[in-house]
Amino acid sequence: MLSLFLRDTRLGLRAGGGMLVGILFFLAIIAVVPFGVGPDLKLLGRIGPAMLWIGALLATLLGLDRLFQADRDDGSLDLLVMASERYMLALTVLVKCLAHWTTSVLPLVVASPLLGLFMNMQPSAIGATTLTLLVGTPAITLIGAVGAAVAVALPRGGLLVSVIILPLTIPVLIFGVSAAYGAVEDPAPFVAPFLILIAITLFFTVIGPLAAAAALKSSAD
Amino acid sequence: MLSLFLRDTRLGLRAGGGMLVGILFFLAIIAVVPFGVGPDLKLLGRIGPAMLWIGALLATLLGLDRLFQADRDDGSLDLLVMASERYMLALTVLVKCLAHWTTSVLPLVVASPLLGLFMNMQPSAIGATTLTLLVGTPAITLIGAVGAAVAVALPRGGLLVSVIILPLTIPVLIFGVSAAYGAVEDPAPFVAPFLILIAITLFFTVIGPLAAAAALKSSAD
Amino acid sequence: MMTHTGFVLASYGASIIVLVALVAWILIDQRTQRRALQELETRGVRRRSEARTENAS
Amino acid sequence: MSEAVSKAGRWIDLANPTRFINFAGIVLPWLAGITLLVLAAGLWMSFQAPDDYQQGSTVKIMFIHVPFAWLSMMCYTIMSISAIGTLVWRHPLADVSAKAAAPIGAAFTALALITGSLWGKPMWGTWWVWDARLTSVFVLFLMYLGIIALTRAMDDPAKSTKATAILTLVGFINIPIIKFSVDWWNTLHQPASVIRMGGPTIHPSLLWPLLVMAIGFTLLFFTLHMMAMRNEIWRRRVVAMRRIAARSAERRGTQ
Amino acid sequence: MRLVAENLAGGRGGEILFSGLNFALSGTEALMITGPNGAGKSTLLRIIAGLLEKTEGHIRLDGAPAGFENVDAACHYLGHLNAMKPVLTVEENLRFWQLFHGIAHITVAEALERVQLGDIGHLPFAYLSTGQKRRASIARLLISYRPVWLLDEPTAGLDKTSEEQFAGLMRDHLKGGGIVIAATHLPLGLDNPQELVMGGNGHVRTRRWEARS
């Protein structure tokens, strides 16, 4: 399994622009949101966490549709499915998700403190947002994997994957953002939504790969 | 050339599940924003144009990296390049970009007034944003096409060039958004950034296909 | 302030338009499928399960 | 496999597609007739109904808004039950039912949104707010469209069946959220006044037309659903027969 | 070890392509599936590999070596596609499959040697010629052990020499007690394989292979 992880990260780094595009999204948000909010630095700081979360959500979607499609196009998917006796297919899916997350989402999480500075966020808000991103984005990848597996039978699932999964990612976004705010604003709690976020991620760590594996099994033809 | 345009739009529509999916995708993106920043209507109205532009950026980038890769993988690209005696290759590129724009970006432009309503934007802001999107997004597609062509040519070194090319989309974004705000807020000008936006689009309409064609020519192997 | 007839009419109008479109779409679809079936049957194409169901019923 | 068939044979016989089509052929004219009658009565009653002292004539919107809102949820519930039928019993009609219901549900949801917006402008002063009720209905609309897109995207229905069923079931969480959003979060929207514990709180002069309209639209839903299911069965037959035609033709070609 | 298929039926898109198929192969035996285009050869192979649902029937492996009780797990599948990533080098690709499949047999370098790609392992897979690509995929069969090989037109694109070498590899595998099932239009150079002729109209017939022109 480690070999699969290594292969996929290597592919992600060598060929894909996933990492880059994620950061591009952050750049775009920083470049564009201040226009709307105006020179009001306080307001900017306030909506900062939400903006970072939205950017991360959108960036995660990019390239997710090719998660299995690429393997299907060159025939690897057949072999991965056939190996399900040795490794549960769900485990294979999980490892692939992990590789995708490491190459295209992790850089973005790492970059988020810097962006927080640009958005004039308080240090505590920056820390909280980074933490929630770290904990929450895997859930998005895992939900996306289900969409990608469903759409793999389509030659170019692109938009469809995003459309299917966006409504399902909304809870992650809600709890991620509210935890990030909870760390800054006094009445709002931090721990409760953060724990829920962890719970969501854990839930999808189990359910996502299982559902995706089922979809992949039935898609092979 | 019309045939190429028709084929590519058909591919875009059929594979993604149709125009419906395009519009649905933007609806979903826009629905995600209030969950992040909260239901504050005034704030939503203010960041509305910025969000629409970011959504447009995402929609344009989705699938753009496969613009030529898909044709290369199935061998069509060879035939397109060979036909450069009949049709200038740059023209072929332009037509492909147009098809991509029509299937994945035009639905957003068409739906943006509706989304504007959901975001509680003023009518003038809605009009201005739609207009700037209509004028500005083609430039993003064309810039992206250069990146896609380079990535096809240099499967391993492509990342580096994308790093240089993709950030070029940020100026488009900035001028687009500032023109959209210029139409609403008093001190900000509308005409100047709008003209710059048009100029950028025209510039890339000429340069983009030429550069992409050059990259494709040298990529064939 | 109490009369908002415009809104009432608009909502009834919109409902009628959408519902009529829905019904029309279903009817058109029905005609298309019926025609296609008839055309195939006149060409002598049969479903594989047809023989079975006919025997059973 | 064959034992399963013989055991479940009776069930499948009762609900096999051919039977269903025969059944629909008999029932549909009656159902459609009754639907028209009830809807006409409902319309007449709603125009007779008095204006509300708070909401003025806009209360007439209620007679369509509320049934549409209810039906949007009911239709999704039916699709979820069908999804269970697909996943557990692998019944072919269950898939047909879910696929046929989706566009109808989407239409009703769109109408609930439109009429709600048209009611919101005079009552709340805005077309749209992002409160829990409205947002969750909007998400329901997106789910419908997503399901439609998924079922249309694959030309081989067998491929999308399971995936669509799973997606439908996952999306079902949204239904209780819609229903109880007014109780869980404070929103602009009316709390439940008809279907609630302790009986309706709405004045009978408004309640009766509302109920008749609701029954009428429910009947309309079932009529359309049955027609759409029949269309879907026919469509699948046409596809299957086209394939067979193509295959036999090719065989003639190669030999 | 015996691979037994009983009353197998399979199809595509709801339509039956073949039915009532029976065959039994013991270790050291090979089966060649022949027939016109579109007869269902690839479909049959994918059904054996567990990649497609069978419409009817059973496939089982009797007396399989430990760890290979399940048919899927006992099979190497070489399809039309090579299952290699173009950006990775040949060696990287093969090493990945070796680690992933487990049960290492011979080393990657040795396997490359056997398919005459000894000095080409460091090139990205995209740089190989068609025949070289196919040979690299054949090397994948050698680096991890599996008793059953399922081959779909394995020699397409190979030159005469490589074809003979590949026949040698298959013979070695058979000698070691393995089973080979191959769908092909070309003679594969095996000694005395069973042949399964798929008619393209649901007819299937088994016979011994005789050298054809």
Added chain:
Amino acid sequence: MRLVAENLAGGRGGEILFSGLNFALSGTEALMITGPNGAGKSTLLRIIAGLLEKTEGHIRLDGAPAGFENVDAACHYLGHLNAMKPVLTVEENLRFWQLFHGIAHITVAEALERVQLGDIGHLPFAYLSTGQKRRASIARLLISYRPVWLLDEPTAGLDKTSEEQFAGLMRDHLKGGGIVIAATHLPLGLDNPQELVMGGNGHVRTRRWEARS
């Protein structure tokens, strides 16, 4: 019409694969390029098609029909890949190429008839079997006219009958004054083609084709 190559040299990644290659084909003549895997057959075809830079030499078309003065524009190229979109139906794919290439020759339906895919045109390309896919690509050569056909292992995956039918199509094209250049490992069933044997070590030699075992 004469296709002339003079002192042609070509390579990959800076390495010369062949040099000093000369041949001349007049209309009705065919050239078969043979040689081991990796010898440079595909490379040579791609150079003729203008898809790769040649290292040295010239290729020209003398006395070409009007509109085909440029070598690229006079060629149909059938590579390893089929250049068809899996989601579109066979007919949609072919109709696109006909419109795009221009100079329509026979209709799509007729072409499908000739490659025995007459009633399969409405299926998505992804649904075809390997050989059917190849035949659909062969139909692409027929629907638009080009005097020169460049074929890279055209019969890979075809069954015996289709192979013969394809030989017939090539003979028709030659009879009509066309030129065929094919890289192949299998005999193509042409009457008296020139043969170009690429050695795999830079050696190239031309001879008349003789039936091989």
